[in-house]
Amino acid sequence: MTALCALDFKSCSGEVSDEQDKMAQAAHKVPILNNMAVCLSKQGHPQRSLTMLDQVLKIDSDNPKALSRKLTTMLELS
Numbered sequence: 001m002t003a004l005c006a007l008d009f010k011s012c013s014g015e016v017s018d019e020q021d022k023m024a025q026a027a028h029k030v031p032i033l034n035n036m037a038v039c040l041s042k043q044g045h046p047q048r049s050l051t052m053l054d055q056v057l058k059i060d061s062d063n064p065k066a067l068s069r070k071l072t073t074m075l076e077l078s
C-alpha cells in the first residue's frame with residue numbers, strides 16, 4: 001500500500017502530465033496491484049483480491065496476469 005501511495009503523482013499539483021501519469025500507472029501500479037492480488041488470494045481474501053485485479057484491468061484491460069488471476073479466483077469462489 002505504501003508503494004501505491006508513493007506513486008500518486010496527481011498530488012504533485014500539475015507537475016506531471018496525464019500521459020506521464022498513465023505511463024507510471026502501467027509501469028508501476030499494475031505489477032504492484034497484481035502482486036497484492038496474489039497475496040490477498042493466498043491469505044484467503046478472494047473478494048479483496050478481485051478488487052485489486054479490477055483496478056489493474058481499469059488501467060490495462062488486456063493484462064494477461066490480471067485476467068488469468070481473476071478467472072482463477074472467480075472459479076475458486078464458485
